[in-house]
Amino acid sequence: MSEPIAVDGAESLPERVPVEVAVGVLVERDADGREGRFLLTSRPAGKVYAGFWEFPGGKLEAGETVEQALRRELIEEIGITIGAVHPWRELVMDYPHARVRLNFCKVFDWTGEFEMREAQAMAWQTLPVEVAPVLPGTIPVLRWFAEERGHAGPTHRETPAG
Numbered sequence: 560m561s562e563p564i565a566v567d568g569a570e571s572l573p574e575r576v577p578v579e580v581a582v583g584v585l586v587e588r589d590a591d592g593r594e595g596r597f598l599l600t601s602r603p604a605g606k607v608y609a610g611f612w613e614f615p616g617g618k619l620e621a622g623e624t625v626e627q628a629l630r631r632e633l634i635e636e637i638g639i640t641i642g643a644v645h646p647w648r649e650l651v652m653d654y655p656h657a658r659v660r661l662n663f664c665k666v667f668d669w670t671g672e673f674e675m676r677e678a679q680a681m682a683w684q685t686l687p688v689e690v691a692p693v694l695p696g697t698i699p700v701l702r703w704f705a706e707e708r709g710h711a712g713p714t715h716r717e718t719p720a721g
């Protein structure tokens with residue numbers, strides 16, 4: 560067991576090594592290749608941030624690449640087999656429970672029927688996103704979409720519509 564480290568303030572805490580996470584941004588495209596709706600899923604009961612909306616994915620297992628992890632996670636969680644994986648953006652998030660590096664990949668092709676295998680909910684969304692609340696680490700992605708799509712105004716709501 561390592562000794563606890565005495566620190567004066569949070570700024571002197573050693574940086575935590577991020578856990579690598581593969582995240583799938585499934586996007587529908589029309590015949591002209593224009594991007595439309597994207598898929599969000601809700602985090603299952605029992606996980607941190609249960610009920611928050613996110614892009615499906617999960618942590619890399621030992622020896623896996625981002626692409627391998629994404630293929631495995633999307634079969635395990637939502638029952639689909641994905642085609643080409645397009646690495647898009649990376650983002651490090653420092654949560655109290657973990658420091659994670661989110662490796663966001665766009666996916667335009669998949670086969671199989673969507674099946675929520677962890678009793679999550681799924682929702683095809685455009686901007687502004689109607690489902691709420693959205694996971695903090697998902698909000699920057701909505702901003703990137705807004706930039707790509709020339710969307711002005713809010714990207715999501717803080718609380719569910721009602």
Ligand SMILES: Nc1nc2c([nH]c(=O)n2[C@H]2C[C@H](O)[C@@H](COP(=O)(O)OP(=O)(O)OP(=O)(O)O)O2)c(=O)[nH]1
Pocket residue numbers: 580581582606613614615616617618619652654657659661694695696697
């Ligand atoms: N899947 C996903 N995770 C995200 C997003 N944004 C974000 O901050 N995260 C964070 C939440 C978690 O801390 C981490 C993903 O870990 P997880 O707990 O969902 O992974 P997992 O499915 O492998 O879970 P487990 O087997 O360890 O329970 O990344 C996102 O858009 N999608």
